[in-house]
Structure formats: C-alpha cells, structure tokens
Amino acid sequence: MTKDTQTGQRPLRVAIIEENSIRAAILLDGLRDAGVADVEVIDTMTHMLRRLSTIDPDVIIIGIENPSRDVLEQMFQVSKLVSRPVAMFVDRSDDGMIQAAVEAGVSAYVVDGLRKERVKAIVDMAVSRFNAFDRLQRELVAARNELASRKIIERAKGILMRTRHLSEEEAYALLRQTAMNEKRKLVDIAQSVVTAASLLEK
Amino acid sequence: MPTRNTGRPSPERLVRIGFIPLLDMAVLAAAEEQGFARREGIRLQLVKDVSWSNIRDRLAFRQFDVAHMLSPMPVASHLGLGSNPYRCFTPFALGRGGNSVTLSLELYREMQIAADLDGSEDALANALALKAVIERRRRQGRKPLVFAMTYPFSSHNYEFRFWLAAGGIDPDSDVIMTVVPPPLTVDAMAARAIDGFCVNAPWNMIAVEKGVGRIVATKADIWPSAPEKVLGVSPDWAEKNPETLSRLIVALDAAARWCDDPGNHGSLAQMLGDRACVGISPDMILRLLKGELTVDPGGRTRSIENYLMFHGQAANFPWISQARWIYSQMVRWGQVAHDEPCLAQVEAAYRPDIYRSVLAGSATAVPLIDSKVEGVGSSSTVVPTAGGDLTLAADAFIDRRAFDPSDIPGYVSGFAIRTK
Numbered sequence: 156m157t158k159d160t161q162t163g164q165r166p167l168r169v170a171i172i173e174e175n176s177i178r179a180a181i182l183l184d185g186l187r188d189a190g191v192a193d194v195e196v197i198d199t200m201t202h203m204l205r206r207l208s209t210i211d212p213d214v215i216i217i218g219i220e221n222p223s224r225d226v227l228e229q230m231f232q233v234s235k236l237v238s239r240p241v242a243m244f245v246d247r248s249d250d251g252m253i254q255a256a257v258e259a260g261v262s263a264y265v266v267d268g269l270r271k272e273r274v275k276a277i278v279d280m281a282v283s284r285f286n287a288f289d290r291l292q293r294e295l296v297a298a299r300n301e302l303a304s305r306k307i308i309e310r311a312k313g314i315l316m317r318t319r320h321l322s323e324e325e326a327y328a329l330l331r332q333t334a335m336n337e338k339r340k341l342v343d344i345a346q347s348v349v350t351a352a353s354l355l356e357k
Numbered sequence: 358m359p360t361r362n363t364g365r366p367s368p369e370r371l372v373r374i375g376f377i378p379l380l381d382m383a384v385l386a387a388a389e390e391q392g393f394a395r396r397e398g399i400r401l402q403l404v405k406d407v408s409w410s411n412i413r414d415r416l417a418f419r420q421f422d423v424a425h426m427l428s429p430m431p432v433a434s435h436l437g438l439g440s441n442p443y444r445c446f447t448p449f450a451l452g453r454g455g456n457s458v459t460l461s462l463e464l465y466r467e468m469q470i471a472a473d474l475d476g477s478e479d480a481l482a483n484a485l486a487l488k489a490v491i492e493r494r495r496r497q498g499r500k501p502l503v504f505a506m507t508y509p510f511s512s513h514n515y516e517f518r519f520w521l522a523a524g525g526i527d528p529d530s531d532v533i534m535t536v537v538p539p540p541l542t543v544d545a546m547a548a549r550a551i552d553g554f555c556v557n558a559p560w561n562m563i564a565v566e567k568g569v570g571r572i573v574a575t576k577a578d579i580w581p582s583a584p585e586k587v588l589g590v591s592p593d594w595a596e597k598n599p600e601t602l603s604r605l606i607v608a609l610d611a612a613a614r615w616c617d618d619p620g621n622h623g624s625l626a627q628m629l630g631d632r633a634c635v636g637i638s639p640d641m642i643l644r645l646l647k648g649e650l651t652v653d654p655g656g657r658t659r660s661i662e663n664y665l666m667f668h669g670q671a672a673n674f675p676w677i678s679q680a681r682w683i684y685s686q687m688v689r690w691g692q693v694a695h696d697e698p699c700l701a702q703v704e705a706a707y708r709p710d711i712y713r714s715v716l717a718g719s720a721t722a723v724p725l726i727d728s729k730v731e732g733v734g735s736s737s738t739v740v741p742t743a744g745g746d747l748t749l750a751a752d753a754f755i756d757r758r759a760f761d762p763s764d765i766p767g768y769v770s771g772f773a774i775r776t777k
Contacts, residue, residue, distance in 0.1 A: 200541070201550070222538035224410040229509045229536035231440055 170212035311345035376425035388612035417443035426589035448711035480578035484524025517555035613668035691776030
C-alpha cells in the first residue's frame with residue numbers, strides 16, 4: 156500500500172484534470188496498478204477550482220496542452236495553502252528536459268509520453284520535488300525569523316546592560332527568567348524591553 | 358554582453374520561440390515570414406502554446422530558447438513569484454497596446470440604467486457607472502460580479518485592477534477576480550460564467566461581434582505607454598549564444614518597423630490570420646491593426662490611434678522605469694512586499710543595456726537613458742538618443758498621477774484602493 160508523502164496520515168490522493176477520457180483512463184490505470192486508489196478525475200473546466208478544493212489532493216496531474224494550467228497558477232497565487240505539486244505530461248520530450256526540469260527546481264515534472272507503468276514514478280517524483288522545495292522555503296522563513304529574533308534579543312540585552320548595569324550573562328538570565336515567569340517567549344519579552352526603552356527615550 | 362557581429366557569414370542558426378496566439382506576436386511572425394531573420398543568418402521556429410505557465414516552464418525546460426511573454430513575467434521570475442520561478446530576462450519589448458476591458462452586454466445595460474449612459478462615455482465614466490451598479494447589486498443582496506484576466510502576473514491583471522480602482526471599485530472585495538485562458542473568455546461570458554474580462558486582441562472584438570460583450574475601456578485609456586508583451590530570454594541560452602541573440606534583436610527591430618507601416622497591414626493581417634499564427638479572419642485583424650474597434654453589438658465604433666504599436670515611440674525599448682511600475686503594481690496588490698533589495702532583481706529582469714549595445718548606430722532611435730517619469734499627461738517627454746532628441750507623446754494614466762520610478766513607496770501609498 157502506498158505510504159503518504161505529504162502528511163504521513165492518509166494514503167496519497169491524486170486529482171487528474173483531463174478532458175480527454177482516454178488519457179484520463181491511462182493515468183487512472185497507471186495509478187491504480189501502482190496502488191494509488193484515491194484518484195478523482197476532473198473532466199470539465201466548470202467548477203474546477205471548487206472541485207479541487209473539495210477533493211484536496213496531494214498531487215494534481217494535468218496535461219501540458221491544457222490551458223487551465225494558468226487557472227491553477229492563479230489559485231496557487233491567491234491561496235498559498237492550496238499550493239500542490241503538479242505533474243505534467245507531454246507526448247514528446249527531449250532527453251535534457253527532465254534534467255532541466257529538476258535543475259529548475261520545479262515540482263511539475265514531465266514524462267516522455269504517457270505510459271501507464273511510468274505514472275506512479277512521475278507522481279512520486281513530483282511530490283518529492285515539491286516537498287523538498289517547500290521544506291527549503293519553510294527553512295528560509297524560519298532562518299529569517301531566527302535571525303530577526305536574535306537581533307531583538309541582542310538589543311534587549313544591550314539595553315538592560317546599559318540601564319541596569321548588568322553583565323551580558325545577567326541580562327540574558329533576567330530575560331529568560333522573566334519569560335519563564337510570564338510563560339511567554341524569550342523574544343516577546345525582549346521585544347517588550349526594546350519597545351519600552353524606545354518609549355522612555357527623550 | 359552580446360555584441361553584434363557583422364563579419365563573415367556563419368551557418369544558419371535555429372531559434373526556438375514559444376508564443377500564444379494573440380495579435381501582439383506579430384513581430385515574431387513577421388521576422389520569420391518577411392525574411393528579417395534570414396537576413397541575419399537565423400531561422401525562427403515558432404511554436405504555438407496554450408498557457409503562460411507552459412511558456413514559462415518550457416523556457417525553463419529548454420524546449421524554447423526565447424518566448425512571447427507577458428511584460429510582468431520576467432519581473433515575477435526574478436522575484437521568485439509563482440510556481441517554478443525560472444529567472445528569465447527581456448532585452449526587447451514586442452510592442453504596446455491591444456488590451457481592452459469587455460463587460461457582458463447584460464451588465465452594461467445595468468450600467469446604462471444606473472448612470473444614464475448613452476454609449477459615448479469614456480473609460481473613467483464607464484468605471485464610475487460600474488461602481489454604481491456594484492453598489493446597487495450589493496443593496497439588493499445579489500452575488501458579486503466575476504471578472505477574468507489571463508494570468509496573475511499579467512498586464513491584464515494590473516490594467517483591469519487599475520481601471521476598476523480608478524472608478525472606486527476594490528478588485529479584491531467588491532468583485533471576484535479569476536483567470537480564464539484567452540481563447541475561452543468569449544464562451545465563458547456567453548455561458549454567464551464571467552461578467553467581464555481583460556484580454557488582448559482579438560478576443561474583445563470577437564465578444565462584441567458575437568453579441569455577448571461591450572468594450573468599455575482600452576489600454577490606451579488606462580495607460581497608453583504600458584508595455585504589453587516582451588521577448589523573454591532564457592539566460593542559459595543567452596550566455597551560450599550571445600551572437601544569435603544580437604542577430605535576433607536586429608531581426609526583430611526590422612520586423613517591428615515593418616509591422617508599424619500601414620502599407621504592410623494587409624500582408625500582416627493575412628499572415629496572422631493563418632491557423633499557424635492566430636487563426637482568425639484577416640478582415641477583423643486588419644480593422645484591429647488600424648485601431649478601428651467595434652465596441653458594441655449595435656455597431657458603434659471607436660477609432661484609437663496606435664491601438665497596436667509595434668515599433669514607434671521607442672515601443673521596443675525595455676524601460677527600467679516600466680519594470681519598476683510593474684513592481685509597484687505587484688506591491689500595490691499584495692503579490693510581494695516592498696523591499697529595497699527587490700529592486701536589483703526587478704532591474705535585472707529588464708535589460709535596456711543589451712538593446713542599446715545591439716542597436717546603437719542603427720536607424721532606430723535608441724534612448725540613452727534607462728528610466729523616465731512614466732505617465733506625464735500634460736506634455737510630451739523628450740528622450741535623448743544618439744541621433745538627437747526623441748519626442749514621446751503625452752501618456753497620462755487614467756487617474757492622472759505620474760509615476761516617479763525613484764519613489765515606489767510614495768506612489769503605492771498614494772492609491773486609495775490597494776491591498777492593505
């Protein structure tokens with residue numbers, strides 16, 4: 156049975172956006188053979204977004220010739236929460252293309268032709284690329300926040316050292332003790348110190 | 358840096374170009390069909406595509422070397438916006454104009470009743486009438502109007518929003534903005550799935566001719582100088598093929614000049630009418646090239662000078678100030694937060710330096726500056742070029758506020774309607 160790559164909770168759920176029923180059937184077969192049973196086919200543009208949000212898929216598969224790709228792009232732009240790996244299929248591709256797709260850091264993945272035995276591998280690849288990219292983004296945000304927090308704490312320590320004539324270690328200990336007493340984050344206490352000091356200046 | 362090599366002939370090089378079937382791909386088609394590319398020793402392989410996402414990705418996948426792109430796409434790519442941001446740049450704009458805002462006939466009739474329109478009103482009066490209708494519908498408890506554009510990072514998105522906001526309408530809370538691919542816009546309107554759209558030619562006039570839509574504003578009403586499509590270039594390809602890129606720019610410059618000449622519009626209309634290009638009636642294309650728009654199904658027409666401009670008024674120059682204006686609209690609508698370091702990325706997306714180095718000394722007037730105040734309404738703008746001053750016509754925004762590219766925060770905060 157398939158392990159879920161997205162949440163570790165439920166099996167992989169896939170939405171196929173495909174108006175051509177033959178292509179949709181090939182994809183459906185390929186996924187079922189590979190043990191992905193939770194598959195929904197969206198065969199019409201009408202209400203595509205509503206259906207996608209109801210299905211809440213882990214992966215979206217869409218043909219490269221489908222103009223609705225730009226509609227998905229808008230959906231991802233409006234709500235970052237619904238951003239999902241997209242696997243694309245084209246009927247022809249040159250050798251360098253898959254490599255180039257990976258180098259470009261894309262979650263969309265392109266397969267040489269639509270053969271059902273390759274479907275699962277492509278979907279897995281799309282998910283892992285997406286997760287890797289998503290993790291990088293989250294790490295970047297976390298790193299930025301971490302840096303900002305450290306700066307605030309440094310400033311608060313400086314203020315305490317100056318106004319209360321404490322050593323750096325004492326200033327840090329005071330901040331930490333206050334945070335524990337008030338059950339708040341260290342950075343929040345530091346921010347209060349910085350804000351209070353700016354109000355008291357002049 | 359590409360340099361123009363006019364030395365000995367070399368074997369013909371192939372340039373793969375992705376495009377979307379719209380009239381503003383004219384310069385690309387003319388460059389191949391009229392022999393301008395061959396004259397430069399290159400051959401263009403034009404590949405029709407269906408979505409801007411594909412254009413972006415196939416450039417990244419090296420299926421295309423360059424592409425017909427929306428002017429905000431290189432900027433978005435440098436800012437890391439959208440899926441699969443692949444940093445491409447533009448050294449050449451493919452022209453101005455062509456966009457319009459079309460509302461469903463039903464909605465326009467409501468506007469006529471609400472604001473007593475007789476059909477001769479300008480774009481701003483139409484926006485104000487729409488505002489009155491939206492307020493009336495809200496009081497009646499009717500559901501919000503749905504408006505479509507083609508891509509989140511498009512001139513259509515920013516122009517549609519600019520026009521709505523000029524009329525006091527908040528595009529994020531008063532209406533629903535959605536994306537519909539250009540070839541589906543007319544059908545979506547006929548099926549009442551959307552109440553209006555902003556898209557490039559020919560789709561607005563098709564909606565009018567089919568009796569479902571009314572053109573209420575054009576790009577020329579909102580901002581005449583707005584950059585429309587650009588040549589998006591893959592940086593990997595450009596690095597390996599600097600000479601081919603230079604030859605391509607020379608060929609496109611000649612093709613753009615050819616497209617602007619009214620004497621060639623008959624041939625151009627035939628060329629674009631071909632199924633391999635846009636695939637609609639050459640008669641309609643010819644009327645659009647002349648700027649003769651039918652704006653309502655009753656046959657009311659409007660003549661717009663330079664509705665589609667391919668070469669004149671430095672239309673191909675990739676102005677840094679226009680890249681900055683695009684960024685200002687991304688900030689205005691909350692697509693990106695304003696941040697000074699972003700500006701270096703914005704500027705890396707537009708490359709007037711490449712345009713200048715390739716076309717310096719040619720018959721084309723090449724601006725010596727990269728930026729100017731945009732949308733000066735009261736007077737023409739004089740731009741220095743190596744061959745003397747170039748006078749650009751007055752090009753006011755619909756809200757009459759000029760854009761000073763050095764003060765983006767001031768410009769953005771001056772909008773009453775923006776994402777807060």
